[in-house]
Amino acid sequence: MSRSMPEGSRTDWLATERTDLATTRILDVAEQLFVEHGxxxxxMRGLAxxxxxxxxxxxxxxxxxAELLAAYVDRAATDLGASVAAAVGDESDPGDRLVAAVATAVAGVRSNPALSAWFVADSAGRSTSLALVSPAIEQLTVGFLTEILPTADLDDLRERARWLVRVIVSLLTGPAASExxxxxxxxxxxxxxxLGSN
Structure with a gap:
């Protein structure tokens, strides 16, 4: 005896799955084009x-x-955030954790051809703007700072996070001589x- 399903529920999950597959495919192709063409x-015409x-x-x-780029930045930031979390996991000193986090984020962008394409001269301004307004980047940065500054209030953490993102972007657009x-x-x-007074 088969159970009857509420009207519309048979295909609701398909709509979400298809949307996820489509957006993943679009962002994957966009990433490839970023590497090939900048x-x-x-x-949008070329991407389609x-x-x-x-x-x-x-x-x-x-x-x-703009929405496509924002979605790509959010996805890339989430992936990069996992690498940063793994890299700082063994560091107990807040300063060492911060240095390791910044170094890992910078190295992660530089080692990824699609991400490094964002920090060439003709794209750096847009990349900086997107990084500063990306909800994923803000959430990841504030979350990390909360771990090393547990007594800071949220507004203060957000300000520090925005400044830290600017530092990382600065290192990406104007690297020093060595890591x-x-x-x-x-x-x-x-x-x-x-880590100064909060």
């Missing part, structure tokens, strides 16, 4: 063609290029500010 050269759908279909998922030098700069100039 972020600023990717257009590469994905194999109409522009109307693409706009069903992303209202425009060792960048770590030393973060230790000397960033750690005291981030």
């Amino acid at each position: 972020v600023s050269a990717v257009t 063609k590469a994905v194999g759908c109409s522009r109307a279909t693409l706009y069903r998922y992303y209202a425009g290029k 060792l030098e960048e770590r030393a700069l973060v230790q000397r100039f960033v750690v005291p500010v981030i």
Whole structure:
């Protein structure tokens, strides 16, 4: 004897699954195009063609290029956040955790051809803007700072998080001579500010 399902429930899960598959496919193809052509050269028309759908279909998922880029940044930030969490897991000293987190984030972006394409001269301004307004980046950065500054209030943590994101973007757009030098700069100039009195 089969159970009857409420009207509409048979396909509701399919709609969500199809949307997830479509957005994943679109972002995967966009990532490939970022590597091949650079972020600023990717257009919605070109992306639709590469994905194999109409522009109307693409706009069903992303209202425009700004929304597409924001979604990509959020997805990449979430993946990068997992790498940062793994890298700082064994560090007990808050300053050492902060240096390791910044170094891991910077190295993660640099080692990923799609992400590093965001920090070339013609894309750096847009990348900085997106990084500063990305909910995923803010959530990850504030969450990390909450671990090392448990007594700070949320507004203070958000300000520190925005400043930390600016530091990371600065290192990506204007790298120091070596990773060792960048770590030393973060230790000397960033750690005291981030961990200073709250």
